[in-house]
Amino acid sequence: MPVLIIGGGLVGSQVARRLVQAGERPVIMDRAAQPQALADIVDLARVRLVEGDVLRPLALTRAIRECGITDVVHTAANPLLTLGAQRDPYGAIELNIMGTVNVLEAARVHGLKRVVVASSNVLNHFLAGGEGRGDPAREEAFMRPTTFYASTKQAIESLGLNYARWCGVDFAAVRYGAVAGPWRGRGGGGPSTLLREAVQQALRGEEAVLPAAALEWVYAPDAAHGTVLALRAATLGSRVFNITMGYVCGPDELATALQAAIPGARVRIDTPAASATALPNMVRVSDLSLAQEVLGYAPRYRMPDVIRELIDWYRAHREVWRAPMGADA
Numbered sequence: 001m002p003v004l005i006i007g008g009g010l011v012g013s014q015v016a017r018r019l020v021q022a023g024e025r026p027v028i029m030d031r032a033a034q035p036q037a038l039a040d041i042v043d044l045a046r047v048r049l050v051e052g053d054v055l056r057p058l059a060l061t062r063a064i065r066e067c068g069i070t071d072v073v074h075t076a077a078n079p080l081l082t083l084g085a086q087r088d089p090y091g092a093i094e095l096n097i098m099g100t101v102n103v104l105e106a107a108r109v110h111g112l113k114r115v116v117v118a119s120s121n122v123l124n125h126f127l128a129g130g131e132g133r134g135d136p137a138r139e140e141a142f143m144r145p146t147t148f149y150a151s152t153k154q155a156i157e158s159l160g161l162n163y164a165r166w167c168g169v170d171f172a173a174v175r176y177g178a179v180a181g182p183w184r185g186r187g188g189g190g191p192s193t194l195l196r197e198a199v200q201q202a203l204r205g206e207e208a209v210l211p212a213a214a215l216e217w218v219y220a221p222d223a224a225h226g227t228v229l230a231l232r233a234a235t236l237g238s239r240v241f242n243i244t245m246g247y248v249c250g251p252d253e254l255a256t257a258l259q260a261a262i263p264g265a266r267v268r269i270d271t272p273a274a275s276a277t278a279l280p281n282m283v284r285v286s287d288l289s290l291a292q293e294v295l296g297y298a299p300r301y302r303m304p305d306v307i308r309e310l311i312d313w314y315r316a317h318r319e320v321w322r323a324p325m326g327a328d329a
Contacts, residue, residue, distance in 0.1 A: 002027050003231065004069040006054050006103065007076030008034065009187040010179055011118065013041040014224035015073050020046045022228075027067045029059070030076075037185030040317065054099040060106045069110075073227060074103045075118045078149070081189035082122060082278040085149035096152035097159075104163045104171065112169075116230045117160055119153045119173040121216055121244055124286045126150040147277065157240055164239060172230040174223075175286065177244035180306050181220025182313040184320045190278035191215055195254075199310050200321035202258055202265040210258070212271040213279040214250040216286055218243055219301040219309075229295040238294050242286035249303045257307040 003019055005012045008028040019026045020042055028038070031053040038044060048067065052059035054076050063069065076099060078084045078092040085092035100117055107115045126146045132138030145151040153175075160171040178191035188196070194211050202208040218226075226243035230236075255267045271279050291297040301309075314321050 001068050001070035002048070003071045003073060004029060004063055004067065006030075006072065006074045006099075007118075008038050008049070009075065009185065010181050010183045010192060010220050011176070011223050011227070012073070012075040013038050013183075014181065014220045015075070015227050016047050017042040018221075018224050018228045027063065027069065029054075029063050034185035037183060040182065040184060054102055055095065057102050057106065060102055061110070064106060064110050064112070070113045071231060072103055072107060072112060072115045073118075073231060074100060074115065075227075077118065079187065080193070080278070081120070082126075082147055082149040083190045083275060085152065086147060086277050089148045092148055093152055096149070097155050100156040101159060104160060104167075104169055107169045107171075108163060108167045114170040114172065114231060115160070116172045116174060116227055117156060118227075119157055119175045119240070120150070121175045121177045121242060121286050122147065122150040123153055123157070123175060124242070124284065125216075125280060125282050161239060170236065171239055172233075172236055173240045174227050174230055174243045175241065176223045177216035177218040177286070179220050179223055180217050180303075180310070181223075182310060182317075183220075184317065190275050191217070194275065194279075196310070198254075198258065198267075199307070199314060202262045202267075203311065203314055203321050207266045207268055208258060209268050209270055210251050210254045211275070211279050212251050212269050213281045214248045215279070215282055216244045216247070217249055217303060217306070218245055218299065219306045222299050222301055225300070226291060226295065226297045229291075229297050233295055236294065238290055241291040241295060241297070242288055243291060243297060244286045244288065245299045245302060246285065246288050247302075248282050248285055253303055254307070257304040260304070261308050261311045 127143040130143035132141035163169040164171040198208040
């Protein structure tokens with residue numbers, strides 16, 4: 001029976017690609033699908049596209065019933081993620097939290113087998129507090145998220161775990177690092193967009209501007225790989241999993257990789273002031289041992305590999321980087 005992928009973007013398209021490669025015909029639901037961008041990643045003849053807004057419960061019910069859905073992968077998120085949520089908190093809260101609640105409630109009502117929801121490793125980094133040292137009798141027992149986006153991701157994980165505990169919904173959350181990957185369409189977080197822009201700038205012979213922060217990344221095909229592992233695991237002894245490259249990549253490594261792939265590329269390391277909130281200097285590495293033990297996940301790509309693959313992809317799609325960023329050529 002088909003899987004419903006909510007959100008046909010940078011990661012959702014790669015999830016669809018993996019399912020198609022496994023002989024399945026997934027259904028992609030998006031309120032504003034981007035067929036040309038999707039077609040770069042997955043054969044559209046082997047997927048079904050349906051229009052639908054995750055904020056409209058009846059749209060979910062219609063897709064589930066008409067397409068015979070048994071499992072859901074929910075990847076829809078607010079534009080620009082952390083940065084977008086800081087600019088429009090209400091919109092991010094509505095989409096990230098209520099959109100996920102609609103998915104979980106649909107799973108409960110329709111008896112779906114499993115729901116896998118995209119979370120984020122911002123929950124491993126955007127944190128403050130915890131002076132109560134875990135004592136639940138104290139007001140500051142636990143660390144709390146410091147951005148709106150991280151707060152929404154904490155909320156959806158907690159809600160999903162309670163739907164699993166009390167309603168029998170087989171829920172899993174996958175915490176992606178900053179996602180790098182080929183994509184011509186709209187969407188993606190601040191780091192994802194900056195990296196794609198830098199690669200395209202270098203290909204055009206312009207100065208490539210790379211983010212100054214050290215970040216945890218994940219290549220979009222690896223993010224999809226971890227997601228499908230969570231979707232297809234026979235049992236889930238745990239329900240929240242880190243899906244990253246397994247190390248923090250600094251700006252110097254990015255610059256070296258870009259200049260190795262494009263000799264003579266001019267590189268400047270800088271973080272635009274408008275993006276500073278979304279680009280902290282990450283100092284800890286998300287532990288992948290649970291994802292490896294329960295799901296069998298291990299990252300297959302490091303940033304130099306990703307930079308080479310991105311450059312190869314964009315060279316094969318010259319119309320993308322010769323057009324304005326985000327335009328549907």
